[in-house]
Amino acid sequence: MSITKRLARIGAIAAMAAATMLIAAGCGSSSSNSSSTSDKLPKVSYKVSKNTPAWKADKSKNNTLTWYVNADWWNKSFGKDMITKQIKKDLNVNIKFVTGDDTKLNTYFASGKLPDVVTILDPNSKVARTASQWAYPLQDLATKYDPYFFKVARQDTLNWYKMKDGKTYGYPDYSNTEADYKSGKVPPRDAFIVRKDVLAAIGKQDFTTPEGFVKAMAAIKAKFPNLTPFGFNDFSGANSSLDNVVQDMLGVPIVTKDNKYYARNMDPDYLKWLNAFREVHAAGNISDDSFTDDSNAFNEKVNVGKYATIMMGSDVNHGINLQTFASKHPDDQYVAVDGIQSTEGRKPTLSQAGISGWMINYISNKTKNPAKAIQVFEYLLSDRGQMLVNYGIKGKTYEDAGNGMVKWTPSAAKVQQDDPDKWQNQYRMGEFILFGHDRYKALNKDSYVKAIWQMQKWGQKYLTPQFKTENIAPDPGTQEARAYSAIQTNWSTTLVSLIRAKSKAEFDANVKKYKDFEKSNSIDQINQTRDKNIKANMKKLNMK
Amino acid sequence: MNSIPAGRKRSVSSRMKTWFADFRSQWQMQSMMLPGVIFMIVFNFIPIYGLTLAFKSYSVTDTIAGAKWNGWQNFQTIMNDKYFWQAVWNTVGISAIKLTIEFFLPIALAIMIYEVNWLPFKKIVQTITYLPHFLSWIILGGMLINWMSSNGLINQFLGLLGIGSHANYMLDANKYWNIAAWSDVWKEVGWGTILYLATMAGIDPTYYEAAEMDGASKLRQIWSITLPGISSIISLNLILSVSGLFGSNLDQTLVLMNSQNQPRAEVINSYVYRVGLTQGDFSYATAVGLGVSVISVILLVAANMVTKKLNDNQSVL
Numbered sequence: 001m002s003i004t005k006r007l008a009r010i011g012a013i014a015a016m017a018a019a020t021m022l023i024a025a026g027c028g029s030s031s032s033n034s035s036s037t038s039d040k041l042p043k044v045s046y047k048v049s050k051n052t053p054a055w056k057a058d059k060s061k062n063n064t065l066t067w068y069v070n071a072d073w074w075n076k077s078f079g080k081d082m083i084t085k086q087i088k089k090d091l092n093v094n095i096k097f098v099t100g101d102d103t104k105l106n107t108y109f110a111s112g113k114l115p116d117v118v119t120i121l122d123p124n125s126k127v128a129r130t131a132s133q134w135a136y137p138l139q140d141l142a143t144k145y146d147p148y149f150f151k152v153a154r155q156d157t158l159n160w161y162k163m164k165d166g167k168t169y170g171y172p173d174y175s176n177t178e179a180d181y182k183s184g185k186v187p188p189r190d191a192f193i194v195r196k197d198v199l200a201a202i203g204k205q206d207f208t209t210p211e212g213f214v215k216a217m218a219a220i221k222a223k224f225p226n227l228t229p230f231g232f233n234d235f236s237g238a239n240s241s242l243d244n245v246v247q248d249m250l251g252v253p254i255v256t257k258d259n260k261y262y263a264r265n266m267d268p269d270y271l272k273w274l275n276a277f278r279e280v281h282a283a284g285n286i287s288d289d290s291f292t293d294d295s296n297a298f299n300e301k302v303n304v305g306k307y308a309t310i311m312m313g314s315d316v317n318h319g320i321n322l323q324t325f326a327s328k329h330p331d332d333q334y335v336a337v338d339g340i341q342s343t344e345g346r347k348p349t350l351s352q353a354g355i356s357g358w359m360i361n362y363i364s365n366k367t368k369n370p371a372k373a374i375q376v377f378e379y380l381l382s383d384r385g386q387m388l389v390n391y392g393i394k395g396k397t398y399e400d401a402g403n404g405m406v407k408w409t410p411s412a413a414k415v416q417q418d419d420p421d422k423w424q425n426q427y428r429m430g431e432f433i434l435f436g437h438d439r440y441k442a443l444n445k446d447s448y449v450k451a452i453w454q455m456q457k458w459g460q461k462y463l464t465p466q467f468k469t470e471n472i473a474p475d476p477g478t479q480e481a482r483a484y485s486a487i488q489t490n491w492s493t494t495l496v497s498l499i500r501a502k503s504k505a506e507f508d509a510n511v512k513k514y515k516d517f518e519k520s521n522s523i524d525q526i527n528q529t530r531d532k533n534i535k536a537n538m539k540k541l542n543m544k
Numbered sequence: 545m546n547s548i549p550a551g552r553k554r555s556v557s558s559r560m561k562t563w564f565a566d567f568r569s570q571w572q573m574q575s576m577m578l579p580g581v582i583f584m585i586v587f588n589f590i591p592i593y594g595l596t597l598a599f600k601s602y603s604v605t606d607t608i609a610g611a612k613w614n615g616w617q618n619f620q621t622i623m624n625d626k627y628f629w630q631a632v633w634n635t636v637g638i639s640a641i642k643l644t645i646e647f648f649l650p651i652a653l654a655i656m657i658y659e660v661n662w663l664p665f666k667k668i669v670q671t672i673t674y675l676p677h678f679l680s681w682i683i684l685g686g687m688l689i690n691w692m693s694s695n696g697l698i699n700q701f702l703g704l705l706g707i708g709s710h711a712n713y714m715l716d717a718n719k720y721w722n723i724a725a726w727s728d729v730w731k732e733v734g735w736g737t738i739l740y741l742a743t744m745a746g747i748d749p750t751y752y753e754a755a756e757m758d759g760a761s762k763l764r765q766i767w768s769i770t771l772p773g774i775s776s777i778i779s780l781n782l783i784l785s786v787s788g789l790f791g792s793n794l795d796q797t798l799v800l801m802n803s804q805n806q807p808r809a810e811v812i813n814s815y816v817y818r819v820g821l822t823q824g825d826f827s828y829a830t831a832v833g834l835g836v837s838v839i840s841v842i843l844l845v846a847a848n849m850v851t852k853k854l855n856d857n858q859s860v861l
Contacts, residue, residue, distance in 0.1 A: 101821075102604055102821065102824060103821075105604055106604045106605075106826075109604060109605045109606070109607070110606075110607040110608065112607075125604065125824060126603040126604050126605055126824065127604050127605055130605050133605070134605065235802060235803055239803075284710075287694060288693075288694050288710075288711070288712035288715055289693045289694050289695075289712055291712070291715055291802060291803070291804060292689055292692075292693065292712055292714045292715060292802050294686075294689075476603075476823060476824050476825065477601065477603055477824065477825050477827075477828075479621070481823070481825075482621070482625070482819075482825070482828070485819070485823060486626070486627055489627065489806065492803040492806070493803050493804065493806055493807065495803070496715075496803050496804050497804065500715070500804075
């Protein structure tokens with residue numbers, strides 16, 4: 001018997017033994033962990049008051065929290081920059097950030113050793129849906145340790161994240177309430193924009209109707225042969241700005257009159273516009289490269305003003321590129337105009353971050369220090385915490401500008417302009433966003449680059465919440481979810497082939513093919529789930 | 545190592561005794577194996593346990609042991625999943641083109657390089673053909689997309705020949721298989737020659753001298769000396785590539801795939817990645833992975849059997 005064979009045999013035996021041990025260990029640790037919370041919580045070591053934040057009363061030292069953020073890009077440093085140094089000082093807490101993806105999160109769950117605080121990004125995920133099994137209810141923690149939390153948290157947001165037991169386990173950043181939408185402090189982000197020089201040169205054109213749009217693009221091509229007449233966001237990862245954003249521009253409803261799911265992709269008005277885009281493409285006024293460009297390629301083209309007009313989704317995210325172009329060519333910069341509008345007289349219904357927000361923070365029920373954890377939540381949600389993470393320290397980096405607004409101090413403005421590295425690493429300005437919200441950003445007119453001010457102003461009156469249809473997709477891992485994902489994949493392909501179709505007949509055939517595909521992939525069941533979820537959403541929002 | 549021909553006939557206890565005696569006398573050398581053995585156990589054997597997920601319904605918040613069993617349900621889903629079969633078809637199609645070209649071309653290129661006598665030219669050719677191997681698909685993919693765009697390198701070149709168009713080739717699903725296969729060939733063909741060149745260097749030069757004396761032409765020498773000299777490596781490569789029929793290039797696919805070529809571009813790996821990681825459907829992805837592994841093992845064994853027959857009953861594995 002050769003040595004390798006022997007060793008292989010030993011290896012196999014050892015592996016079997018190890019696997020058996022693992023199975024045994026796995027069985028041992030798979031007990032469930034459900035119990036009522038409040039009696040399990042540690043005692044309070046300071047005087048609790050409704051009217052003052054608990055962190056002021058809590059004098060305990062050497063608190064450490066481990067905070068897991070389910071995103072690899074999150075900056076893990078803490079206590080090294082101006083902003084987190086202040087948080088560390090105020091709260092007597094040291095935070096150890098850990099980052100990762102779902103597999104890392106899974107190892108935490110599998111080992112049963114969850115970090116003190118967990119931040120996830122998908123309100124629709126299984127993790128979020130089972131929060132009551134692994135997290136503490138925020139209401140219980142706040143009542144016991146820090147009732148001031150109820151003053152700084154938004155009731156609407158707490159209601160939205162309530163689970164079946166009537167308690168809220170997670171609190172998101174950037175969660176906009178109905179009131180936020182009306183306040184004027186949350187800027188819209190989508191607009192149809194045109195280069196100023198193009199606008200001046202082509203005379204009076206009508207971008208608002210499909211026919212006018214096709215003609216206008218031809219007029220642009222005639223005057224500016226070097227520009228691509230019509231551009232839109234890149235397709236990497238999502239469907240560009242050509243489905244949801246265009247539908248919002250056309251004011252396509254999100255639900256039917258009796259609050260059932262409305263198939264926005266098959267809206268006649270929307271299809272009319274897609275057909276107009278098809279004609280624009282057929283005339284050579286949409287570049288095929290727009291369908292293959294990644295975000296870098298798109299950014300570069302915005303940067304140099306390659307597109308005469310753009311259906312711009314999220315101008316905030318493209319602010320730097322729009323500003324670069326505007327600074328180099330002040331007379332040519334992009335401006336928002338009325339365009340791509342409903343043929344049925346509907347007003348645009350632009351959307352923004354919804355009530356679900358973005359990153360959702362939970363306090364795990366394995367934490368030894370729930371008091372400090374809820375204090376951190378309360379602190380970061382309070383005006384003090386929000387002003388700190390957005391603007392730094394009053395008198396040092398920002399000052400009053402009247403009317404409740406603020407502005408950078410001259411020295412801070414200089415750092416922002418000349419030393420972005422210091423701005424980011426030593427100040428960490430506006431980057432500690434785990435509880436961030438746009439309404440604080442709105443307190444400084446310099447929060448957004450100048451190039452998009454006009455675009456934001458253009459859309460402000462059209463901002464409309466779409467809370468009813470948030471997170472209505474089927475549960476992940478179910479047959480329905482698989483069918484839904486197949487439909488989405490098919491839609492991405494269909495959308496582009498509609499615009500690239502050679503004729504109206506081909507266009508119609510593709511629409512029909514898509515509808516058939518939906519039917520054969522249990523769309524009826526999926527829509528029933530959606531209807532059910534819409535109903536549940538409306539209940540949470542107190543809508544009738 | 546002393547071999548004991550009669551070992552099999554002796555009792556278990558005496559065999560164990562010899563085994564331990566051998567082990568003790570060689571423990572220094574044996575212990576050098578230990579890190580490798582541990583590595584294998586930890587990273588190759590223990591993870592096998594995770595395959596049970598294929599028969600469970602598992603999510604992020606479960607433990608592997610704690611997840612519910614659901615029998616063959618995941619495999620039944622695979623049977624009815626149109627997108628999965630589309631991915632299989634694409635994987636096999638792209639691999640088949642890749643394998644055929646990438647099997648023969650490196651052999652031809654290696655022989656050509658081997659026959660070049662002028663050293664500087666040989667070195668330059670080798671360097672240039674190796675180079676793309678060291679660039680990641682992220683970079684190469686970006687270059688390719690750019691070259692294939694409506695005003696890209698290819699259309700400009702065709703324009704010079706008078707047959708230019710403004711087509712964006714990446715949007716043409718029917719061209720994708722060839723784009724994927726040939727771009728992979730371009731990236732890997734040089735690298736593929738290394739093994740062959742190393743083996744050729746080991747062929748005794750006196751064979752060639754004798755052949756020349758006997759008046760054999762260059763082609764005759766290649767056919768009768770070089771090719772037989774590298775035949776074992778050729779069959780090894782064949783076995784490995786056949787078993788890789790279901791393997792697919794995730795990096796390449798993720799970079800080159802777009803919504804238009806997706807029906808022809810989606811391969812098993814990218815499908816598993818999309819379903820398993822981005823949609824959190826771990827069990828289903830594991831089931832797909834397990835199925836593919838089983839088929840790959842079957843292919844590997846079959847290819848080995850075939851080459852063994854061709855190779856005078858000598859296995860190269």
